[in-house]
Amino acid sequence: MIAKLTPSQTVGPFLAIGLPWPDGPFVVPEGTAGAITLTGRVFDGAGDPVTDALVETWQADPDGRFAHPDDPRGAAGHGFRGFGRCPTGPDGSYRIVTLKPGPLPGPDGETEAPHLDVSVFARGLLDRVVTRVYFPDEGQANEADPVLASIDPARAATLIAAADPDAPGLLRFDIHLQGDQETVFFDV
Amino acid sequence: MAVPAPTPPPRPSHPPESGSGLDVTPYERPSGVHPPLDFADYRSTALRAPHQPLVLLPHRLTEITGPLLGAERVTAADADLTAQHEGEPQGQRIIVSGRVLDTGGRPVPDTLIEIWQPNAGGRYRHVVDDHPAPLDPNFTGVGRCVTDSGGRYRFVTIKPGSYPWRNHPNAWRPAHIHFSLFGRAFAQRLVTQMFFPGDPLFFQDPIFNSVPEAARDRLISRFDLGLTVPEWALGYAWDIVLRGRGATFFERQDGHR
Numbered sequence: 043m044i045a046k047l048t049p050s051q052t053v054g055p056f057l058a059i060g061l062p063w064p065d066g067p068f069v070v071p072e073g074t075a076g077a078i079t080l081t082g083r084v085f086d087g088a089g090d091p092v093t094d095a096l097v098e099t100w101q102a103d104p105d106g107r108f109a110h111p112d113d114p115r116g117a118a119g120h121g122f123r124g125f126g127r128c129p130t131g132p133d134g135s136y137r138i139v140t141l142k143p144g145p146l147p148g149p150d151g152e153t154e155a156p157h158l159d160v161s162v163f164a165r166g167l168l169d170r171v172v173t174r175v176y177f178p179d180e181g182q183a184n185e186a187d188p189v190l191a192s193i194d195p196a197r198a199a200t201l202i203a204a205a206d207p208d209a210p211g212l213l214r215f216d217i218h219l220q221g222d223q224e225t226v227f228f229d230v
Numbered sequence: 231m232a233v234p235a236p237t238p239p240p241r242p243s244h245p246p247e248s249g250s251g252l253d254v255t256p257y258e259r260p261s262g263v264h265p266p267l268d269f270a271d272y273r274s275t276a277l278r279a280p281h282q283p284l285v286l287l288p289h290r291l292t293e294i295t296g297p298l299l300g301a302e303r304v305t306a307a308d309a310d311l312t313a314q315h316e317g318e319p320q321g322q323r324i325i326v327s328g329r330v331l332d333t334g335g336r337p338v339p340d341t342l343i344e345i346w347q348p349n350a351g352g353r354y355r356h357v358v359d360d361h362p363a364p365l366d367p368n369f370t371g372v373g374r375c376v377t378d379s380g381g382r383y384r385f386v387t388i389k390p391g392s393y394p395w396r397n398h399p400n401a402w403r404p405a406h407i408h409f410s411l412f413g414r415a416f417a418q419r420l421v422t423q424m425f426f427p428g429d430p431l432f433f434q435d436p437i438f439n440s441v442p443e444a445a446r447d448r449l450i451s452r453f454d455l456g457l458t459v460p461e462w463a464l465g466y467a468w469d470i471v472l473r474g475r476g477a478t479f480f481e482r483q484d485g486h487r
Contacts (some may be wrong), residue, residue: 044333044334045332045333045335045471046263046333046448046449046471047263047333047445047471047472048259048420048449048470048471049264049265049423049445049448049449050264050265051408051422051423051437051438051440051441051449052272052274052421052423052437053410054408055356055358055359056346056348056359057346057357057410058356058466059346059355059356059371059372060344060345060346060371060372061344061346061410062407062411063303076331086277086278087278088277090277092278093234094358098419100292100295100296100416101292102291102292108291109298110293110296112294112295112414112415112465113291113337114252123297124297125278125296125297125299140255147252147291148252148254148290149252149253149290154290154308157414159292163421165276166272166274166275167275167278167279168265168266168267168269168272168275168437169265170419170421170438171280173265176479185373188468189287190361192285192286193285197282197322201317207312211264212272215465218282218405219277219278219279219280219323220277220278220279220280220435220486222286224282226282226285226481227280227284228284228286228287229259229287230287230289230293230416
């Protein structure tokens with residue numbers, strides 16, 4: 043190691059003055075053909091909503107490609123931002139409008155099921171916590187996903203978003219920082 | 231910290247593996263640097279830090295890529311927090327400047343940095359901040375910039391004040407500026423705080439002291455007469471180091487935090 047890594051610190055209670063963007067929740071503009079809405083609430087260990095968090099998402103495009111030069115297949119040549127950012131509201135809710143990502147090839151020939159990587163920042167979190175959102179209509183792909191396979195089956199369900207039969211294109215994904223339903227968080 | 235001359239980006243250190251042949255060189259997994267999530271002295275962790283152990287996530291495509299947000303999100307004016315209103319803000323005008331590097335010493339160019347801070351009296355322009363210090367009509371406390379080709383950044387702002395909080399009796403935060411960085415991969419994302427040298431409040435601040443002792447001084451900027459603009463503003467230097475890629479730079483390889 044030549045330069046020494048800078049430690050993380052909490053975003054604190056006042057991130058709302060610095061980090062939200064007007065277009066943050068819109069990975070694609072609302073009304074884009076095929077757009078999905080990912081929404082949910084963030085809860086603490088007492089079951090109370092976390093009203094001062096920031097939820098960020100990162101994902102591949104619908105073809106499973108990234109507009110990024112470090113994608114070893116080469117950068118996808120399009121403007122899909124892939125990144126969403128939404129502060130939580132007074133009820134602890136966030137909302138991201140995006141496109142469903144495609145499956146991804148892995149280095150050992152495996153296939154990752156469609157997913158989004160999610161970071162949660164908040165007062166009381168000295169570092170971000172990271173989780174993943176998987177899709178409820180991808181049962182077979184989820185079965186074969188190497189990350190889901192590495193998780194205690196009793197807890198893996200915390201990573202599958204819930205479809206709403208009354209609202210096509212709406213996916214619910216609550217994040218429980220602690221408690222009986224604690225979401226699986228990753229060491230990235 | 232001494233900054234070595236930049237070295238060329240590393241080539242993938244191993245040949246493509248079997249299967250798809252995708253090369254996915256991971257980022258380092260440091261230990262002994264970041265604070266633990268569960269840190270009782272900082273009371274807000276009690277109901278928010280996860281209780282279950284974190285699950286190791288090997289780096290694959292989603293983790294080695296990340297949003298490349300840059301120039302389209304900022305204007306040159308965003309880097310001068312003293313020039314965002316009709317008048318100038320109260321307080322000590324300062325320059326905060328340095329480089330964004332990875333642990334291999336390589337500059338991280340074209341990457342978005344976002345900062346936010348309270349005013350000279352220690353008050354944030356936020357509805358939840360009830361510290362009875364005046365707001366400054368000429369200070370918002372929010373800045374953005376993008377690093378140049380050498381990874382350099384530079385902000386003009388005012389020195390933030392310390393402020394009381396209710397974590398423990400007579401608790402005060404050392405003066406600090408919040409920094410948010412993306413790097414070029416999801417694995418490099420970092421939100422942190424920059425402090426000022428010689429602050430008398432360090433000893434009683436659980437957020438600063440949540441960092442393992444050996445790494446705490448990495449959060450403290452250095453007064454730099456060379457950055458100081460005569461008869462105008464004091465200069466503070468602070469380099470920010472993100473995780474490097476490839477096995478050469480691992481601090482430890484056991485994956486524990």
